[in-house]
Amino acid sequence: MKILFVCHRFPYPPKRGGKIRPFNIIRHLHQQGHQISVVSITRSPQESADATGIEEYCTDYFVGQMTEWVQAARMISRLPTRVPSSMGYFYSRTIQDEVDRRLDETSYDLIFVHCSSVAQYVEHVEGIPKILDFGDMDSQKWQIYSRFRNWPASWGYWLEGHKLEAEEKRLAKQFDICTCTTRLELDTLNGYQLGVATDWFPNGVDTEYFSPDASPPQEESISFIGRMDYYPNQECVVRFCEDVFPKLRRERPDLKFVVVGADPPRFIRDLGALQGVTVTGSVPDVRPYVRASTLMVAPLNIARGTQNKILEAMAMGVPVVCSQLAAGGIDAVPEEHFLSVENDDAYVPQILRILQSPAERDRLASAGRQRVISHHNWPSSMVRVDKIIARCLNK
Secondary structure, X not given: OEEEEEEOOOOOOOOOHHHHHHHHHHHHHHHOOOEEEEEEEEOOHHHHHHHHHHHHHOOEEEEEEOOHHHHHHHHHHHOOOOOOHHHHHOOOHHHHHHHHHXXXXXXXXXXXXXXXXXXXXXXOOOOXXXXXXXXXXHHHHHHXXXXXXXXXXXXXXXXXXXXXXXXXXXXXOOOOEEEEOOHHHHHHHHHOOOOOEEEEOOOOOOXXXXXXXXXXXXXXXXXXXXXXXXXXXXXXXXXXXXXXXXXXXHHOOOOEEEEEOOOOOHHHHHHHHOOOEEEEEOOOOOHHHHHOOOEEEEOOOOOOOOOHHHHHHHHOOOOEEEEHHHHOOOOOOEOOOEEEEOOHHHHHHHHHHXXXXXXXXXXXXXXXXXXXXXXXXXXXXXXXXXXXXXXXXXX
């Protein structure tokens, strides 16, 4: 089967959330013997150069490199219209021409799109089965953003969220099946009551790569892992350092908090001046930092879909304490496989619960890893993808 695969972040190397899911879908379909043509966007010459690694997982691929000021201009031009600025940012005339050329020259059996922001390239196509994998319902994330920004930025996020929700509803009707990452995201999509076919398949984890090692964790050490150029990560780390960590230090004076993630801006790096806080910046491998932790926190106030950082920590046998919002994307049971909290005041007792009890840490470490192995593995997820594709082709 010939498949045209369009995604909003070039899916190689698969080192961040927006790349990991499409990469695993592409790799699976290629292993199934399908001919996969990948078309996607890059943001820099380095990312374009790195894209060559996708060659062994597909038949061919096309890179459309963005120019940031051009994309920014396209975003601004959408402000007075009903079109979301997100659609302007991810639009490229080069990509559209390439998609149109391929559709003219090749008889594809299926079009698979990951992320609504690039659905615009094939929404007009008829006569070919089409799947739109929303992943996360991005409109809802923008609407959450609006509650954490000051005016007028809050109004801008609110407007973008509502414009994007309307666009999600419109685009969904142009595809044969629409999918999401979690049951929660699927509930949001089904709540639109569009009458379109829907389904979901979870993100997975490479549990051999993300696995425990023999070394014991460092005593009195907790961690946060995530890209620090991403606002939801910035917001939760600042809040945790200012409101939660000082309370923990009063109970455990030697406690250390290690923030691991690429591209921290100055105000995040400055957190390293706080007693017990370390901000590493980019590191070649996050696994040693996670494994060295007694536990990992994910105190996110802005979260949709699956937080891969939580799955990866659980796979490495490191207990996780997270917000209820972040927990919504994990196919696991709070208290049994990880701990979640309703508000900031609840972090201290839940974290102390693990710090004070090696037996509790061991219980959560074992249960968490086993849950990831059983419910968040890519082979099982791809079985669901195969069924979704079959359903689409048989409509």
